[in-house]
Amino acid sequence: MIKEKTKLAIASTTSIQNSGLFDILIPTYEKSTKYNVKVEVIAVGTGKAIRLAKKGGADLLFVHDPFREEKFVAEGYGVNRRPVMHNSFVIIGIAKDPADIKEAKNAVEAFELIAETGSPFVSRGDDSGTNIKELDLWEDAGINPKGKGWYFEAGAKMGDTLLMADQKKAYTLSDMGTFLNYEQKIDLKILFQDDPMLKNQYSIIAINPDRFPNVKYREAMDFIAFVTSNEGQLLIANYKKNGVNLFYPDAVPSVMTKTNRREKNET
Amino acid sequence: MDFIIEGFRKAFILILNLDAELLGIILLSLKVSGTALLIAALIGIPLSAVIGLKNFPAKGFIISLMNTFMGLPPVVVGLFIFMLLSRAGPFGFMELLYTPSAMIIAQTILAFPIVASLCHSAIVGVNPIIKQASMTLGATPFQVAITIIKEARYGIMSGVIAALGRLMAEVGAILIVGGNIAGYTRVMTTTIAMETGKGDFELALALGIILLTISLFINAVLYFIQKKGIVKK
Numbered sequence: 001m002i003k004e005k006t007k008l009a010i011a012s013t014t015s016i017q018n019s020g021l022f023d024i025l026i027p028t029y030e031k032s033t034k035y036n037v038k039v040e041v042i043a044v045g046t047g048k049a050i051r052l053a054k055k056g057g058a059d060l061l062f063v064h065d066p067f068r069e070e071k072f073v074a075e076g077y078g079v080n081r082r083p084v085m086h087n088s089f090v091i092i093g094i095a096k097d098p099a100d101i102k103e104a105k106n107a108v109e110a111f112e113l114i115a116e117t118g119s120p121f122v123s124r125g126d127d128s129g130t131n132i133k134e135l136d137l138w139e140d141a142g143i144n145p146k147g148k149g150w151y152f153e154a155g156a157k158m159g160d161t162l163l164m165a166d167q168k169k170a171y172t173l174s175d176m177g178t179f180l181n182y183e184q185k186i187d188l189k190i191l192f193q194d195d196p197m198l199k200n201q202y203s204i205i206a207i208n209p210d211r212f213p214n215v216k217y218r219e220a221m222d223f224i225a226f227v228t229s230n231e232g233q234l235l236i237a238n239y240k241k242n243g244v245n246l247f248y249p250d251a252v253p254s255v256m257t258k259t260n261r262r263e264k265n266e267t
Numbered sequence: 268m269d270f271i272i273e274g275f276r277k278a279f280i281l282i283l284n285l286d287a288e289l290l291g292i293i294l295l296s297l298k299v300s301g302t303a304l305l306i307a308a309l310i311g312i313p314l315s316a317v318i319g320l321k322n323f324p325a326k327g328f329i330i331s332l333m334n335t336f337m338g339l340p341p342v343v344v345g346l347f348i349f350m351l352l353s354r355a356g357p358f359g360f361m362e363l364l365y366t367p368s369a370m371i372i373a374q375t376i377l378a379f380p381i382v383a384s385l386c387h388s389a390i391v392g393v394n395p396i397i398k399q400a401s402m403t404l405g406a407t408p409f410q411v412a413i414t415i416i417k418e419a420r421y422g423i424m425s426g427v428i429a430a431l432g433r434l435m436a437e438v439g440a441i442l443i444v445g446g447n448i449a450g451y452t453r454v455m456t457t458t459i460a461m462e463t464g465k466g467d468f469e470l471a472l473a474l475g476i477i478l479l480t481i482s483l484f485i486n487a488v489l490y491f492i493q494k495k496g497i498v499k500k
Contacts, residue, residue, distance in 0.1 A: 152446075155449060
């Protein structure tokens with residue numbers, strides 16, 4: 001007799017969903033686990049994912065906003081937060097680069113230059129992890145861009161924001177994965193990257209079973225064990241788009257060097 | 268259930284406080300839809316009078332076309348205007364995409380067939396004796412048209428207000444061409460769509476209540492006008 005599958009709900013972000021990583025991770029997990037589970041991803045912005053998880057609407061939270069994640073755990077909503085992977089944010093703009101941010105020493109200076117020259121900038125403006133990171137950078141620069149004539153709050157997903165920035169010949173902050181997906185459709189280029197400030201850290205958290213007794217805690221912990229295991233981390237390290245890595249594993253970072261070494265040997 | 272009650276409670280607090288952001292969103296909605304309606308009416312009413320009073324080839328075809336376009340899907344209009352106004356499109360040089368002007372253009376296109384078609388019906392419905400009488404009294408064709416428009420005023424006003432109702436409720440076209448930019452192209456319907464997506468129901472509910480109140484008001488006026496028209500006849 002086939003037992004009905006347990007549903008394991010992950011509240012996560014559109015950026016992981018759009019990258020296609022779940023399509024690799026989840027089938028492998030479902031095959032390898034000893035539990036009879038069906039994983040369901042609820043892909044929304046980080047802000048909404050956290051709110052959803054706070055209402056007990058998911059078994060796991062897989063997002064990218066370290067500050068709010070720590071708060072989530074501290075307030076007793078989640079347990080066992082584990083860093084899974086990271087990639088980076090990039091500052092995108094037209095090749096002409098009117099604010100000259102290519103010459104900036106760091107991301108905060110790049111934002112200062114955009115503000116000083118009054119160059120158009122499109123913000124997600126939707127409470128997403130990317131939006132939070134962008135607002136942090138403005139705060140570090142000591143600039144309040146809201147209401148300025150050059151600052152456009154789109155209230156939209158990353159893809160729509162990139163299209164709007166393209167039309168407005170504006171700068172914007174994007175995660176690497178989504179930008180690579182849209183690169184062919186738009187005229188914008190990566191103008192600034194490789195700053196530790198632009199690190200985009202993804203972590204996974206189990207929802208606290210003490211607070212929400214109905215969550216599938218054992219299965220949730222099993223999924224965390226999988227994505228932070230050698231096997232899960234290797235899947236992340238090997239996941240590429242147009243030959244570019246979308247994510248870098250953080251739970252077992254050494255798998256990355258192993259894959260790179262193997263590639264070097266092959267070529 | 269709790270979150271629905273809580274949502275309504277917070278929504279009413281927002282409406283009572285009516286902060287600058289909320290007020291700005293409401294005013295922009297009224298400005299965009301009002302301007303579009305005005306343009307559509309200024310072109311649509313005279314045109315419907317010409318179509319209604321003159322005979323010319325392809326008249327039947329034009330009337331059918333107007334009736335068909337009454338049901339234009341807003342997203343299709345949005346897509347079309349987006350392509351025309353985007354940087355690669357023929358009017359890209361005007362840099363109108365993601366501006367209130369683009370929203371007004373899209374809504375004018377949506378309102379125009381409704382105004383023209385309903386006004387045409389009203390003008391055709393005027394008793395032909397009036398046309399004959401004014402011609403017998405020596406009126407010029409322009410004076411005849413004015414007399415008939417005056418006679419059909421209740422029907423025309425109904426048409427204009429029906430179009431306003433559609434514009435106020437519309438989200439597909441203005442979201443595509445306006446881009447829902449905060450404080451610039453963000454109106455009631457696009458805010459509701461966005462806030463619901465974010466999981467913030469309070470502002471969405473508050474705007475929903477205001478939008479319904481405005482619709483109710485518009486329809487009450489429409490009912491009043493139609494009733495007056497019937498009594499008069």
